[in-house]
Amino acid sequence: MKGLFAVVMWLVIAVLDEGTSLAAPNPSVGNGTADELRSSVLSLDKVIRNTIKTISAHSETSLLTPQETKELKEFALYLQTRVVIYCEQLASQFPEQSMHGLPCPSFQMPLGSNLTLPPPAATDEEELDNLEQQLAESMGAFDEMLLAEETRIAGHRPKVSGRDIPDTGGHGQLQGSVQQEKQAGGSDGERSGHSGTVEAASGQVDTSVGAGSGQGQPPSVSYDGTQGKLVIDDDIVARQLREAAEKEQDPQLKEKLWQEYWKYKGKKM
C-alpha cells in the first residue's frame, strides 16, 4: 500500500513538475468559469495519462501488485469520467468556447446550439484520425459503463458478512422442526434468519459524521466491531483521492483533490 501511496503522489507531483496550470481554488468548480473547467480537464487528463504510464511501466517491473494495478485502473476510470463531465459542462455552459486542444469526446450538441460542427474529414489521414477518435470515445463510454458497474457493486452490501458460523450443538435440534425453527427464528438464532443475525453480530455501528458536509473535512467513519477500530467508509477511488489530498503540499492542488473527493462521496451518497 505504501507503493500505491508513492505512485499516487508521484502522479500528482508529475503534474506539478510539468507546470500544469491548475484551477484557482473555488468551492464551486461544478459551476466554474470556462477557464476553470478547461484547467480541470487538462489537469485531470494529465493525471490520467500519468496513471496509465505508471501502470504500463510498473507492470513490467512488478513494482505494483495486481491489486494495486487494478485500483489504479479504477482511479483512472473515475478521473476519465470527471473529464467527460467537465467537458459536457463546458460544452453546455460555454458553447461559444472552442473545445480545441481539450481531450474531450465529441458531444451531441443540444438543439438550437449555435456551435458549428467541424467540417467532415476529407483526407485519409483525417478519416483515420476520426476513426481513432471514435475508438477512443467508444472506449471512454465503455470505461464509464464499467465505472457505473463498479459503483453499483460497491453499493451492494452482502447479506451475510459473518466470518464464521457459531457452533450450535448437535443435529437433534433440527429433527422434524426445520420449518418451525425457520418461522420462529430458530432456537440457536442462526440457522434461519441468518442475515440479520450475522450482520448484527459483526458489530458494525454507523457513526457517520456527515460525509460530504464540506471540503477539507474529515471523511465519515464507522466503528467496525469485528476489528475493534474506526474505519473510513471509502471505496477504492475515494481512498485514492483522499490519500492524494492528504499528502498533497500544494494548497491549490490539495483543495482541488478534496473537491474531487467530496464530489465523489456526495455522488455515492
Next chain:
Amino acid sequence: METLGGVAVVKWKGVVAYTLIVVMITGGCASIPGNQVADQVRPMTVDGEIEEEKLLNVSIQVFDPGVIPEDAEESQGLSQGIRDAEARFIPVHLKYSLQRTGYWGAVRVVPGDENGAEVLVKGKIEYSDGESVAISVDVVDATGRLWFKKVYAETAKKHEHERIEPEKHDTFQDLFNTIANDLAMYRQQLSPQDVSTIRQVATLRFAAAMAPETFAEYLAEDDSGQFTIMHLPAADDAMFARIQALRSRDDMLVDVINGYYDNYYLDLWAPYSQWRRYRSEEVAAMRELERDALTRQVLGIAAIVGAIAIGAAADQETRSRTGTLRDVMVLGGAGAVYSGYQKRQESEINRDAIQELGESFHAEAEPLTIEVQGETLRLQGSAEEQYTRWRQLLREIYLKETGFPPPEVGGQAEEKGQ
C-alpha cells in the same frame, strides 16, 4: 444328540455372520467418484515474489453443475438449483485459494470460454451432497496444452464444517488446496520461455479475435488445437497498441463480473455452509439409525430362525431341554425386529429434515443465482455490443492504414467470449 445340537449351533453362527455382512454392506455411504484428497493439505506458497513477467493469469470458468444422482436415496434434499449455486460458489472459492499461493497473476472467474485466457481452469461437479464433493478439473493453457485432468473428492469430517471462514477456509479446503498445489507444481515445471510463449499466445488469440484481418496470420492452430506463434507484432505496432488498450478493458470487464460473483459468494456463504453442515449431521444421524435398525431386525430374524432350526433339528429330549431357550430366542427376536422397525421410523424424521433443509437452501440460493446470472448476461450483452463496434472500427482503421480491403478470415475470427 450332540451332533444335531452342534449342527444347530453352526447354522446359528452362520446366520449371525451373514447378518453382520449384510449390515456392513448396507451401512456404507454413497459411492463418491474420484480419489479422496489427503487430510490437512497445506497450501503451497511462493517464497518471496514472482516477477511480473513470469506470472500467468488464471481464468476459472463457472463450473458445469453436473446432474444430481438418479437414486432417490442419494438425491434426498438435493436439487439442480443447489448444484447451479455450487457451480458458481466453488470456482470463486478456488479463486481465493489460488490467489493466496502467490504463484499467479490475476485469478478471475469467467462466465464462459475465455479466448484470451493464459491458463483456463474448467471444472465439473461430479458429486456433491454437502458431506462429500467430487470435482473433475481440466487445466489448459493458451497454447492449447493440457496441464492435467483429474477428479478430486473429499468427504468432510465433522470438525471441518466448523472452522470455516469466507475466502480463506472452506469445509472442503483440503480439496481446494490440493487443486491449487497441483496447479502450482505444474507451473513450477514451466521454463521462463514456456511462460513467455503462453502469455504471447494469449495476447495474440485475443488480438486475432478482435482484429482477425490483422492478426489471424500471427498464429497457427493445428488439428489438435495447439497454437504456434508465426509472427510477433513490432514493438511500435499501432494496431497492437489499440488491441492492448482493448484487452485492458476486457480484463476490467471480467473484474466487474467478478465483483458480482464475489458478492454472490458472500451472500451464499452462510446459507450454503449451514446447509452442508446440517445436512451432513442429519445424514450421519439417519445413517446411524438405519444401520442400527437393520442390525436389530436382522439379528431378530436370525434369533427366530435359530430357534426354529433348533426345534426342527433336535429330538424330543433336546426340544424339551431347549424349550425355554427357544421361547426366549423367538420372543427376543420378535422384540429386536420390532425395535428395528421403530428405529427405522425414527430415521424418517431425519429424512424429512434433510428434505426440508434442501428445500430451504434451494429457496435462498435460487434468487441469488438468477440475479448473478442476469447481471452477468447483461454485462456480457453490453460488452459484446461494444466489442462488435470495436471490431468494426479496427477493420476500418486497417483499411485506411493499409489501403487494402480486409482479407476474408475464417476460423480465427471467433467471437470474443463466445
